[in-house]
Amino acid sequence: MPLSRHAYRHAIQPSTSSIFDHVWISEDVLKSTFRRYANRQRRYGSNVPGPLEARRRLAKRKNGALAGVGGPGGLDDIACLFGKDGQSHLKWTTAPNYQGDTQSFPFRAPDVPFPFFKSTEEPTSFTPYGWPEIPSEVDTNVQEKYIDDFLKRYRKIDDIRKMITLLDIRLLEAPELSQRIFKCILSHKFDTRSAVADAVTFLDDLSLNIRDAENYAIAVQHLANQGANQHTWNAILGAINRALAIGLVSSRQISSIVKSLSGAQIKLGKWGKQDPTILLGYYRDMWESIGRCDVFGHKHLPTGVSNVFFEALLKIGRHDGTLSLARDIIFATHGTHSKRRFWVPRFIIQWLELSMESTPQSSDYVNELLGHFSRRVVTGHLVSVTESLASLATKEKTALLERWRDCLFKVQSIPNLCESGAWYDLRPFGGLDSNNAMDESTSKFSKSHQILLRLWILRHLRVAVAGCKHWKWQPTDMPMSYLLDFYYHMNNKSGTEHFLTLLTKGIRELDVPRSGLLLSAVQLKTEETMSKTSRKCLESLESSETSIMHFFSDTHAYNATIKYFPLDYDNLLREIDITSEAFIKNSVELATTGDSKNLWVILRLLRSHTPLKISLSMAGLPHAHPRQKALIRWYPELSSPGFPDPRLALEVVNSIAVAFSCSSNLSPRRAFGLVHWIYCFLRRNHAPVEPVFVRSMYHAGVVRYRKAGMKLAPQRFNYILEIVQRFEDPAIVRTVVVPPKFG
Template structure:
């Protein structure tokens, strides 16, 4: 019985009603009980632990590391009871140590984390000093400064090839590796050099990394391990114990963040470095990165959110260049766990381009965007859409449109503020886009979202969550178009849709509905869809009579603004108009008529064409000098002459029948009268030639009312004297009359 137990027994008074004085637990009984417990934790016939056993062993390693931080003394022995480094319980066999002398030696040299200065109650014995002098180890007086200590350590490590020998050196030199991690790095580099020369086994490196006293935190030994492994040109596919140790250290939280960042950078530069990425190396490195990431996830010391931005950026930058499906999946997990919105648009864009040639998961974007708030997800969607625009590839937009339709929180996305905030600065990769193009891309995304809102199909006339941001964007777009003042609103919108190459989504129809508030027929919807889907301009719709009639109730102001930009008095336009009127069919001539009818500046100019042009012989005080005119202010007299030239060309056209030509010239006459323009004799003569002469020449029945109407116009414009000349007398032919009226 020990002295303390004997004193305690006699100091405490015994209980009167206790039948048993005390329970005696001998030291041998305690040791044998622990041996049976340790042996019961082993899995016989296999070194691979089960999931429950693996968790217990991991806890033992952590407890060992915590128990050994107290320094020298009996506390280290308590750590040994739970397994030195989590492995000593594997040495129990048959109730005794597998290697008793080695175990005894290990217990003596285990306390290597002692302080460099002795405690006050500790007195170094004379025997230890004599042993130090006799064994050749330098004493504390010899180690005067740090330089001498480093030199002594280097000399002492020359013949050390095992962990046991290194522990002896550290103990004799009284080096505190916890306070001086640089010495730990020096010792490990010595072991690495010994392993390169095949003087040291690779197992010694693993044992060094497993020992928390030798491998101190912050020494950079894991980075040295990776550099050593990669510098030898080893194959990552052959998982070595060294790389497995690095993964295990990540799981235990023993790798600092700055060292982790350097490890990732070294692996990428040494394995994937270069302009050409080999798929095999990229695939193997991605698999190892996955093991590292999963190990960090199993760590309880620091979580994914605690990783710094530099580490995340380095990791994602390497994965972005690998262009593998597994690398995209790992990047998604990293971005989702760290909430790093900066990299999300880039990886979604690269994934869409990767999906063109490979079979991929269609829920990639949904899984990546679901971890962000609605505002952050909306900004990410806008950025991805703008990144796809410079490629001008419609199939990329179609694939992106399919991903957008799979999102689950569409109502909250369209209600966020970034959609109408066009003042957000564009990234350098999207700086080639104009403000109008950026607005069109946002409108296209909102139109895609509107199909999957709770309000139901698009044909229902109900208020949707997308109406407000769409209306605001359209107002911004219209203000920018009006500021430039080069083309109409819808013409610019249609041109922007075609230039960007986005797939049709009914955006043009939505724009017209919100702008005019009028219901559309099915034929009108088909026309707008054709205008958006095909490479058809607004001017082409204007030239098509059927399409024009279907869309003019909604697009008249756009047609009018488009037409008024044409200078109807320019020589080229007059020449083309005469050519169309002389050789064109009825549809082409009616297009010309629609142009005159929609041209507001022309109507204003015709009303001002009553003033006569003074002849130079009159020597008028105010001379008429035709100024340089624009499409907004044509010359009144030139505009009037242009209309009369068109009428004369129609009257002599061989592509038009007499009845059709008469109707067109009659429309021109009414057009001039309606807008207060003077009617010249040339137009009345052209009407007489078509309505009387050509009718008779083609054998058509000339109505009496039409004949009387034409004669009244001739009399009104030409006078009664000229009417007598134009009316054929007995014995005169129609050819003679036609020559008179065309003079």
């Protein structure tokens, strides 16, 4: 056999002299080790580079370390299975009698025994590498006690991480434990930067700060209760903003954070006062951080979160920063066709109040807000702002409405707004003292007043569009005409009410600045050109300081408005009792000493008093005969403003005629003219002419002319003599009447 073949044969024979080193691992140790290894291989679902990705890379290195375990040669250090010398992995300790390399396990055992060891047993069953026999189930009560003892002694983040690693605590499955640990950290007084840094580090560590633990809200609540300084607030809110930017803060936590922040008192140095700009800066940073997140941004926020922001901004008060942030939030959370009509009017009113105190940064804030919405939504906001201002009970109500009127003149796209159907959407009356201020389904005004407020808005929009050409048809006239008809049919329940009377009454009940609504109503319904006096009277009648009685005393105003308010004047005069002693005394005194202007008031009263004219027509009827009174029970009619006594009414007219004829302030010609007017008035109303009246006419037309040396025309004397002969006794006529000397 060749030598080479013999050499090969000896080469493949097993060697009996080689020495192999073997390590015996029991089944229990292997099972426990594998379980711990499997628990460490969980993967956190995140695509964000950072601590989670570092943990993922470390897991890959662990898997690669397994390749060296089954290879030839001696067994490597078993700590390589879990990342040798890693600070965030399970730490081992050697047995007391083990004389080995202790540098591989740099961390000492904790002072408190592990909860999975029994304190009564000696740890004798160790492998050469120091692995204890670990039971499969852990005593929860002992673990909780250990955690409590540990947190009382250690509050550093590194110590907490070691404890979580040693006890194999899964914080993802126990968010209440994460909250418990964080509250323990917050129990320190935040008087040092290290304490604040630990809290910030905990919030930034996603393996410690579990999302469901709501630690962000707890941190802000704690700072609000403790009255922390601005430095602490900046650090904590900075961590919160970083979490908001990646969508880790739930909507419930955001609401809680804003509520706690709105009621916090931030210390600004030793003598610092609360500064609203600091809170506004915090709100602005939070809102912008939410906007930078694509997972949970502005469009994903529920309505409740934006409402909390709005409430916090209103709590700050009137400030340019408040209005600016509110506008940004409205643009982000309110769609073009949004039906939320509560917050936009509130911030418009706040801008109106700010503009009355100082000059705001945005001079056209109203149009900036309203330009974001559709025409129907804009109409709803205009109505809501007007109703809110009209319902105020403060002294600034009129000033705010006048400032709002100036804003209505600047509203854009008015012809487009007039085509909106929101002008006719009337809400049910909910009462002025509504419990729910955010209830948008009801109104603080009745439907009649809602129509008037809409007309008030449209009137100002019409002025803005028409300018000086008020007589031309404008886009606002169509909704105004519909609303006027609706208002009349809604309030004319008896069917006898006058349109302008109802409209004037409703405008005065609202007590809003006059807008010329009566003027527009007359123009739309009559389509006639009014005089300057009529326009002025209608505009002034909207104010509660002006009444029909003022117009009645003015001849020009009365003549200009009598055709628009006939029933008002008639009702006004019906309430005057002309047979009362006070009226007789005042009218006689006024007729005797008054000037020509005041005298026409008396004549106008006589001419317009319908019950008086009816009574005068009945004054000539004969009285009942005593025999007729004996046959039936006789009840003489009582005198009242609506039904004056005919005889008393005639006596009042005769007394006024006598006062005219004897007035020293009137010339003979003027006195005779007034008495002659009363004579025509009596004859026109079929009233009897009594001798006392005839004598007053003779005195004014003949006697006073002779005393004054004035020439009396023969025609006038014959006219007076004919009247005297008709109604006076002939004997008295022959005695009293003396022919005048003509020529």
